[in-house]
Amino acid sequence: MIIWLNGAFGSGKTTCAFELNRRLPNSFVYDPENIGYFIRNNTPKEIHKSNFQDNEQWRLFNYEMLKYLYYEYKGIIIVPMTIFNRCYYDEIIQKLIDDDIPVKHFILYASKETLKKRLRKRLELSNTWANKQIDNCINAFNLSITEEKIETDDKTVDEILDEIAIKTGISLLSDKRSGIKKMIDKILTLIKHIR
Numbered sequence: 646m647i648i649w650l651n652g653a654f655g656s657g658k659t660t661c662a663f664e665l666n667r668r669l670p671n672s673f674v675y676d677p678e679n680i681g682y683f684i685r686n687n688t689p690k691e692i693h694k695s696n697f698q699d700n701e702q703w704r705l706f707n708y709e710m711l712k713y714l715y716y717e718y719k720g721i722i723i724v725p726m727t728i729f730n731r732c733y734y735d736e737i738i739q740k741l742i743d744d745d746i747p748v749k750h751f752i753l754y755a756s757k758e759t760l761k762k763r764l765r766k767r768l769e770l771s772n773t774w775a776n777k778q779i780d781n782c783i784n785a786f787n788l789s790i791t792e793e794k795i796e797t798d799d800k801t802v803d804e805i806l807d808e809i810a811i812k813t814g815i816s817l818l819s820d821k822r823s824g825i826k827k828m829i830d831k832i833l834t835l836i837k838h839i840r
Contacts, residue, residue, distance in 0.1 A: 646721050647724060647746065647749070648665070648721060648724070648751070648809065649724045649751065650723070651726065651727060651728055651729075651750060652727060652753035652754060652755070653727065653754075653755065653760050653778065653782035653783060653786070654727060654760070654764065654776075654782070655755070655761070655767070656727075656754065656760065656763075657753050657802065657805065658725035658726070659725045660831055660834060661753065662725035663830075663834045664802050664806055664831075665723055665809065667818075668806065668819075669815060669817055669818070670720075670818065671720035671721065672720050672721040672722070673714070673720055673721070674723045674724075674725065675710070676725065676726070677703075678697075678726065680697075680702075680710070684697055684700050684702060695774075698730065708740055708741065711737070711741060711746075712746065715741075721815065727778075727782065729778070729781055729782045729785035731789040749793075749809075750793060751793050751795050751809060751812070752786050752793060753795055754795060754797060755797045756798055759797075759798045761779065793812070795808050803820065
């Protein structure tokens with residue numbers, strides 16, 4: 646199974662993905678952004694796109710890689726990635742579903758105010774790319790990519806994980822970490838994924 650965590654920047658995808666990975670034996674977090682950085686690092690600057698998802702190669706490679714992982718890896722694949730362009734969604738997620746690969750796609754959904762607050766906590770300025778995409782994401786998740794929303798405004802990470810577990814039929818290990826250890830793990834995850 647592939648569990649795809651979609652949502653606007655600041656919705657909690659990365660945090661939830663790595664917490665899910667900690668509590669789900671035999672799972673792997675696959676980050677499609679890495680292909681974007683590979684493309685940027687291996688092509689001339691003159692042909693870079695402002696959004697690496699606009700590269701057909703990015704969409705094709707991630708589709709092929711996820712298909713490969715599904716057939717070769719006998720665990721659950723967790724994908725934290727924002728996709729708000731319906732055509733790109735169709736080229737990756739819908740194509741995997743059409744190939745009879747079980748994809749559970751969740752939109753971690755939050756209000757604009759909550760997203761901006763979370764991005765400020767991450768020290769994201771109001772003029773950053775992530776902030777500028779909030780309206781595009783909210784519109785897409787209200788109009789064109791609308792299935793299986795999980796409202797996250799007032800939920801803890803554990804509550805979100807419990808909802809994902811119920812909706813996917815998976816069993817999570819109990820979390821025996823202290824509150825301080827959880828906070829440290831969350832901070833380390835965020836630091837590792839600052840781009």
